[in-house]
Amino acid sequence: MITFNEALKTVKHATKKLEKEHIELSKCLNRVLAEDVVSTISIPPFNKSAMDGFACRQTDLAETLEILETIPAGTPPTKVIGKNQCSRIMTGAMVPEGADCVVMVEKSEIVDPNHVRFTDTKTKTNICIKGEDIQENDVVLKKGTRIKAQHISVLAEIGCAKPLVYQRVKVGVIATGSELVEPHETPGSTQIRNVNSWQLLAQLEKIGITANYYGIVADSKETTKEVIAKCIEENDMLLITGGVSVGEYDHIPQILKELEFNIWFHTLSVKPGKHTVFATRQGKYVFAMPGNPVSSFVQFELLGKALVFRLMGHDYKPAIVRLPISCDYKRKRTDRLEFIPVRLNANNQVIPVSYNGSAHINAFTQADGIMAIPREVDEYTEGEFVHVRQI
Numbered sequence: 001m002i003t004f005n006e007a008l009k010t011v012k013h014a015t016k017k018l019e020k021e022h023i024e025l026s027k028c029l030n031r032v033l034a035e036d037v038v039s040t041i042s043i044p045p046f047n048k049s050a051m052d053g054f055a056c057r058q059t060d061l062a063e064t065l066e067i068l069e070t071i072p073a074g075t076p077p078t079k080v081i082g083k084n085q086c087s088r089i090m091t092g093a094m095v096p097e098g099a100d101c102v103v104m105v106e107k108s109e110i111v112d113p114n115h116v117r118f119t120d121t122k123t124k125t126n127i128c129i130k131g132e133d134i135q136e137n138d139v140v141l142k143k144g145t146r147i148k149a150q151h152i153s154v155l156a157e158i159g160c161a162k163p164l165v166y167q168r169v170k171v172g173v174i175a176t177g178s179e180l181v182e183p184h185e186t187p188g189s190t191q192i193r194n195v196n197s198w199q200l201l202a203q204l205e206k207i208g209i210t211a212n213y214y215g216i217v218a219d220s221k222e223t224t225k226e227v228i229a230k231c232i233e234e235n236d237m238l239l240i241t242g243g244v245s246v247g248e249y250d251h252i253p254q255i256l257k258e259l260e261f262n263i264w265f266h267t268l269s270v271k272p273g274k275h276t277v278f279a280t281r282q283g284k285y286v287f288a289m290p291g292n293p294v295s296s297f298v299q300f301e302l303l304g305k306a307l308v309f310r311l312m313g314h315d316y317k318p319a320i321v322r323l324p325i326s327c328d329y330k331r332k333r334t335d336r337l338e339f340i341p342v343r344l345n346a347n348n349q350v351i352p353v354s355y356n357g358s359a360h361i362n363a364f365t366q367a368d369g370i371m372a373i374p375r376e377v378d379e380y381t382e383g384e385f386v387h388v389r390q391i
């Protein structure tokens, strides 16, 4: 049995990044940059007016000024501003030579069609200076950055229309269990509906991956082996749920051995998810989680995501907040790092959600996150700080 930190290190160590490709900006969300992005231009590329108003010299603010021309955004100025002169200028237009400020139109009074004076003798400069946001040759985004909407903005701004990114990981999803039927079906007296596949497909979709779903596989070793073999041919990695513990029909570890996978770990000192398997074979990866839906949900959050992102070249760091717990909390066994569902109240205090264990996925509909209770810790007192991973 290994610890969570050892398991995370193992997943990162045993996983190789996928190939790289150039793709359109519109397809980049949730991909990972495969090289540093360097700007070939300064931003702003010229001294740019931040206001609609009059471009002039600060020393002339108390005077009546001659208006030389109107400068719209996108049109270059044609006149240099001299003493007691100004040009009407629009937000986003290039500031003319000679001007060191732009007075807002609201602070002006037109004297006649060619002259203006100001109602205030002070102004901010209202000029965005060339290069104040980005300098030419600046590294604007680092290799390994997972691309979010705000990164797309910068790529667009500097003209990086086809960034070099890692390929999107191809993920196959399988649910094992002869007791399972799909959500649209009516279960028999000993059957239940398949939760894990739909949950995993949604967890993947949330991070930008549309997985290939292979359906439910009954607990027959031969069939399961065939489906796994096919699935692994067609994908980079495979997520399996069920069949990983010690029951007579828990075939997954044995099948993976027969398919010549190297099993890096099989048991974790983490609750839920004691029986979680990570196996690799020449650029192919299998992450098999326990059948209980909470175990599958939590283990995908803890390790599955790290694996997916690692393949795509990103070192995943989950959002973890440190907040006070709203009540006393006790647990009996302390031999495993445990994760329980919690919600946050309006004062950002952590409230454990009523929870019956790893089959009780319904508890997670109330949860904002999962609280980590380290090994050896058996209680928290109200107000003590705890760590919550957002889900």
Ligand SMILES: Nc1nc2c(c(=O)[nH]1)N[C@H]1C(S)=C(S)[C@@H](COP(=O)(O)OP(=O)(O)OC[C@H]3O[C@@H](n4cnc5c(N)ncnc54)[C@H](O)[C@@H]3O)O[C@H]1N2
Residues within 6 Å of the ligand: 175, 176, 177, 179, 180, 192, 193, 194, 195, 196, 197, 241, 242, 243, 244, 245, 246, 247, 250, 272, 273, 274, 275, 289, 290, 291, 292, 293, 295, 358
């Ligand atoms: N003798 C032992 N028995 C069990 C142990 C143990 O250490 N010794 N661990 C228990 C824990 S904890 C868990 S978790 C499960 C893990 O078992 P498996 O991964 O082999 O999963 P299954 O036995 O196939 O299923 C467990 C449970 O989850 C239900 N299930 C399975 N797949 C789905 C699905 N896709 N959607 C919804 N629910 C699913 C299944 O019906 C079982 O109720 O082992 C314990 N036993």
Ligand code: MOO
Residues within 6 Å of the ligand: 270, 271, 272, 273, 274, 275, 290, 292, 295, 358, 359
């Ligand atoms: O191993 Mo189970 O996933 O703890 O509930």
